[in-house]
Amino acid sequence: MDSPFRCFLLGLGYTLCIFTLFAGVSSQPLGQLCPNTSTYAPNSNYRANLNLLLSALSSNANRQNGFYNATVGGRNASDAAVHGLLMCRGDVSAGVCTTCVGDATVAVLQRCPNQMTATIWYDYCMLRYSDVPLYGRRDQSSVILILRNAQNDSQPERFMQSVRNTLDQVVTLVANDESPDRKFATRETNVTGSESIYCLGQCRPDLSGLDCQTCLSSSIQQLQIPSLGARTITSDCNIRYETYSFYNSTAASAPPPPPPPVPIRPPPPPTGEGNSGNSSSTVIIAIVVPIVAGFILFIAIFCFMRAKKAKKQITTTEQTDVSGISTEDCLQYDLATIQVITDDFSPERKIGEGGYGSVYKGKLPTGQEVAIKRLSRNSGQGAQEFRMEVEVVAKLQHRNLVRLLGFCSEGEEKILIYEFVSNKSLDYFLFDPEKRHLLDWSKRYKIIEGIARGLLYLHEDSRLRIIHRDLKAGNILLDGDMNAKIADFGMAKIFGVDQTQGNTNRVVGTYGYMSPEYAMHGHFSVKSDIYSFGVLLLEIVTGKKNTNFSDPSGVQDLLSYAWKHWRDGTPLGILDPVLGESYSRNEVIQCIHIGLLCVQEDVDERPTMANVDLMLNSYSATRSATREPAFFYSGRSEPKGEESDKSKSKSMPWSINEMSITELDPR
Structure with missing residues (x-):
């Protein structure tokens, strides 16, 4: 083959190679680990569970922190459990992560066709699965993948x-990263005026700082051979350095460029050919220069369009998911994962049921027990209320508020994932003739204080001002220590910093707990929540429901009953008889007084939650005079609003509830 044609092929091959690197056509793994210590049969239960696991990992690769773990199976001895996780490089976008993990789920089955344990590494992601638990545990195999640039530095x-x-x-930055969802850092150091070093380090976020530091330190020991660039990769961490910027200093919008290639020099002309060498050079220039110029122009246009498209993609991914719900503070689960942890919504997993749907007990791959609320299609909670509950509760963090851990919205399925609260709801104990004795006065007072602290946080201390609008005993959950947790925010309203009240033509909630101004005119504010708190407080003291109230004296409602005894100087006469003599007289009287202050008809006369919290903690303080409560059931006022005659509650004959989701059954 003559010299000009050979040089043309070399130049063309070089051009095609660079095009492949820039365009990202080649998506080859850096390596994989497929130990043969244990294998599975193609039609085995393990392979079926592995397919579900890989689907779950692929569906959850768009997480903001680029990390996700899951477990499929393990319900019994014959149901082989498969544990898996993924981790994407900390500087790449959710779109790049999703693409990389999708490639990995396909390639790992091809490269490790029947191994029960496998790991595959790409430039932008790592995927791993095993028949033993992985989350929070270091890999003991000590397998390290080492990649080096063959060139040596002139001053090694x-x-x-x-x-x-x-x-x-970098090791110090990564290991000391206190963020719970990432352990990632980059660092740049200038060596000379024209030469810099770019370093990147990352650990799995589920590992401790000590495990992370140990892994990275061990990896660095493999990088002692002088080289212009190198990296080590394990199942737990990776670290890399180069003399060019290979990572994105901000959120990545496109894969970073590859390292500069080593120039290919044309071979010298054969000895004795005279002027044919110059002729060859002329031909080479005539052929290569147009190709290179056209290639550079093409690459410039391609990179610009790709960066623009990727930037748009990451903006969309970071702000909202497909359901339109902001996922900044809340995790979205795919339906397959929910089906796995509930045994496909099996009856054995069901722990509650009501007009809103059913509640199932499950366990996340991390081992945390959760309550999974699956809304029925006729629950009355539409997309707007569902979105409100997800976005509101995800931003709230307080010991007296139930924690929303995640959600699922696929097709007609609307699912909420909460922390599991072991002692069910307050009404499960308070209004049950056999269980109410389990609530002695000290527990009741503790519950009252917890509800007050939770409302104070919602109204004044959180980054949002939240009006709950459906505070009642069924929406107060109790944990193992009988701490109160306010639940169900499907009807909640967010107020601006300077906003004090709002109006609505769509009155929702449970009558008996609604303030008169809200039930009749649609006016709601923090004071309407305080009215509901007052009703709830009197229910806790008396052990009687405000709805469907009956008393031998002929009093028609709980508020009238409490006010009559207060006015007649016999406040202790309303105390729940099951308490006997084991109570604090001052605390009981103070609670009755607070309850009556909260249910006054005049909005301005009701205290704030800050005042309530102060009175609960100093019951010897001077008491404000209370006035006659709003006798909502005395026949003087009738509720108005377009929802007032709709959907009778299934569990409260005298309670009208437009949103049956708020009728939370015991968990």
Whole structure:
């Protein structure tokens, strides 16, 4: 083959190689680990569970922190459990992560066709699965993948000393990262005026800081050979350095560029050919220059369009998911994962049922027990209320508020995932003739204080001002220590910083707990929540429901009953008889007084939650005079609003509830 044609092929091959690198056509793994210590049969239960696991991992690769773990199976001895996790490089976008993990789920089955344990590494992600638990546990195999640039630096010792110093800084940054969902850092060091070192380190976020530091330190020991660039990769961490910027300093919108290629020089002309060498050079220039120029122009246009498209993609991914719900503070689960942890919504997992749907007990791959609320299609909670509950509760963090851990919205399925609260709801104990004795006065007072603290947080201390609008005994959950947790925010309203009240033509909630101004005119504010708190407080003291109230004296409702005894100087006459003599007289009287203050008809006369909290903690303080409560059931006022005659509650004959989801059954 003559020299000009050979050089043309070399140049063309080089051009095609660069095009492949830039365009990202080649998506090959860096390596994989497929130990043959244990294998599975193609039609086995393990393979079926593995398919479900890989589907769950692929569906959850768009997480903001680029990390996700799951477990499929393990319900019994014959149901082989498969544990898996994924981790994407900390500087890549959710779109790049999703693509990489999708490639990995396909390639890992091809490269590790029947191994029960496998790990596959790409430039932008890592995927791993095993028949033993992985989450929070270091990999004991000590397998390290090492990749090096073959070129040596002209001053290896000085250069490598700078590399070691920079890598040590990265290790410190990564291991000390206190963020619960990432352990990732980059560092740049200038070696000379024109030469810099770029370093990147990352650990799995489920590992402890000590395990992370140990892994990275061990990996650095493999990078002592002088090289212009190198990396080590394990199942737990990875660390890398180069003399060019290979990572994105901000959220990535496109894969970073590859390292500069080593120039390919044309071979010298054969000896004795005279002027044919110059002729060959002329031909080479005539062929290569147009190709290179056209290639550079093409790459510039391609990179610009790709960056623009990826930027748009990451913006959309970070703000909302497909259901239109902001996922910044809340995790979205795919339906397959929910089906796995509930045994496909099996009856054995069901722990509650009501007009809103059913509640199932499950366990996340992390081992945390959760309550999974699956809304029925005729529950009355539409997309707007569902979105409100997810977005509101996800932003609230308080010991007296139930924690929303995640949600699922696929097709007509609307599912909420809460922390599991072991002692069910307050009404499960308070209004049950046999269980109410389990609530002695000290427990009741503790519950009252917890509800007050939770409302104070909602009204004044959280980053949002939240009006709950459906506070009642059924929406107060109790944990193992009988701490109160306010639940169900499907009807909640967010107020601006300077906003004090709002109006609505769509009155929702449970009558008997609604303030008169809200039930009749649609006016709601923090004071309407305080009215509901007052009703709830009197229910806790008396052990009687405000709805469907009956008393031999002929009093028609709980508020009238409490006010009559207060006015006649016999407040202790309303105390729940099951308490006997084991109560604090001052605390009981103070609670009755607070309850009556909260249910006054004049909105301005009701205290704030800050006042309530103060009175609960100093019952010897001077008491404000209370006035006659709003006799909502005395026949003087009738509720108005377009929802007032709709959907009778299934569990409260005298309670009208437009949103049956708020009728939370015991968990």
